Amino acid sequence: MSIASDISDFMGWNGEDQDEVSVYVAGMTISGWQNVSIRMGLEVMPSTARIAFTEYQPDGGYTLSVDPGMRCKVLIGTDLVITGYVSVVETDTDSNGNLMEMEIDSLSIDLVECSAEFATYQMSSTNALAICQQVSRPRGVTVTSTQGAGNTDIQQFSVILSETAYEVMERVCRLAGCIFYDQPDGTVLLSPVGATQASGSLEEGKNIEHISTRRSLRGRFSEVRAIIQNPVVLFTPPDSDDYVSQMQAVSDPVNAVATDPGVTRSRPLLIPVELGDADYAVAKQRVQWEVARRYGRSQVIDVVCDSWRDGSGKLWTPNTLVRIKRKSWQIGQIWLIAEVEFVRGEDGSRAQITLMPPEAFKPEPLLLPMQSNEAVAAANSSIGDAGADKTAVQQEDI
Template identity: 30%
Template sequence: MNNTVILRVNGREWGGWESVRISAGIERIARDFNVQITRQWPGDEEQAKKRARIRNGDRVEVLIGDDLVITGWVEATPVRYDAHSITMGIVGRSKTADLIDCSATPSQYSGRSMVQIASALAKPFGISVVDAGGVTGALQGIQADQGDTVMDVLNKMLGLQQALAYDNASGNLVIGSPGAVKATTALVFGENILSCDTEQSIKDRFSVYEVAGKRAGNDSDFGEATTTAIRGQTVDNGIARYRPLIIRQTGNATSASCGSRSEFEMRQRAARTDEVTYTVQGWRQGDGTLWQPNMQVIVFDPVVGFDNREMVIAEVTWQVDEGGTVSEIRVGPADAYLPEPPKPRKKKASSTQEYF
């Protein structure tokens, strides 16, 4: 299977890289790449020509064999040298990098779906939005404030519908849920797993999560609710000793918002305990397809305690260096990657009511 990494720039294809690192994941919306060539002095004239023909701001397609993995822009062309050698590199990110870096046009969106709002935000950048399913319903009162990046506005929506936003190989934005497709190959201790790295730490987990907030009074309660806290509580049965965490819910809290926030905190923190990064030989599964982010994958690893456990691939890094051709695959339970529920909004104060 062809794993040659090609950069397609300005109608030409460039290869022969000695070091490659390409990363994609569901907790980011822009893939990135870094390729390098090192030569002894004096420098190779052909490599000098290659770098001269690839400039910052050029549109680039990155391919692994026949598989497109990134469509984006060249953002840096670093050069490093010493008395013995010179290293030249090309670095870039997906088209969706502009959604992270750039400001959104201030606008108000109501009665539209997340995909429709995201499409309106991405359109000026020439980026399409792919609906990967699992996200429905109209949203109200979504606002792009002065100075918000497009990513800031996306984050306002993601928690409302517990959705993910990430990019695909064509440089477009994908809106969907964790575990969109199933991997054809399992990660198996003693077979394709070369190494494992996990902390399995519980330092950020607690026995009970209590979210407390207050809501504005109204004409019927004459402000009594403004002095009585509204609480939501969730217990983590995986933590045996007494470890409470109290979180203050800002804005105009409700029992539902406090409850959902406490449930979120427990589920995500517990799921993060089981995150693991595996290194496997090569870049492809048994059927020849590349390992990809947001795949559901079965993991058998008795050392860590996974007995054919279904996990989500959060990030994949395809890498070549002096250590060979490997994939770094970070996996975790789906709950680890759900975005935080939105915080309640504050209501405008009147002359007869006090707000917290």
């Protein structure tokens, strides 16, 4: 029997209210809500729910007993949104009885808080998905992927003994160029950015009740340039004009430059080329990523929507592309849902949604470990005894 059927049998609920929040724990369904907050996001792990309710359940005619550590499921209508554990239980007693508050975390809480366990702490000839699955398995969390995310072969990968499983997965997914986040059934999904498209749109004056924006130039640069990180011999004082030409000598061979047209004054950023980056391919991707990522993070839109669902009746979901329309814009723009919080209180139900440009979550291009190690070995093997006769010249590490 499904969870939805159990709830229907227990409460007599027929699904007419598609936004009815239900918590299924210890074979019981909790009702009598005072307020509800359910939060999910691309950078929110674990997904969480905070729910206040009366200890006495009028629908069932019994007093509810809930303890931290119990497995539970949170549903909105018939849609499962969180599978996890009760983490915190608080009670507040007054003349009107006992009010309880319960905090629920998705199963990934153990990936975030617990140290990683492996049969071996150094792996070779595997892919990112397999590493994430291995580190999550001891915590009872399943990892899946979509659209080929995590299929990147990682020839060599070492785990730091003090790392949590989440920290391991974060490093692995950066190497694989994908993101990972919670799923309603308690699994973790590896995915590219913007895996789905929402039906309908978020439109100011219609389903958007409130909107706020944040635009910033902090952390953005007019030019991002990759340089060869070698000792540079300074034949002239650093403040002379020749110093500029020497800087060009370490950047021109790479030919990796990206500009941000939104930054009008001179704000340069130099990034080093990774050792082993053949033909500077990663450096050329990296400078473009720096500009795009920094732009994406500098543009944030927060909206309060009057519905928890999009035009097709699907709950607003992180990593979903959605068209947002503002009165001041001539045409709508496609943004990415970074975070969503479903809130219900005395003033009704609202969805608080944070949106950013998709570029904000693009993973950083990185050189795979084996390629880097091979380059280091080659560099070390080429070092001879000639270094013993070094000429005393002024040097600066760039």
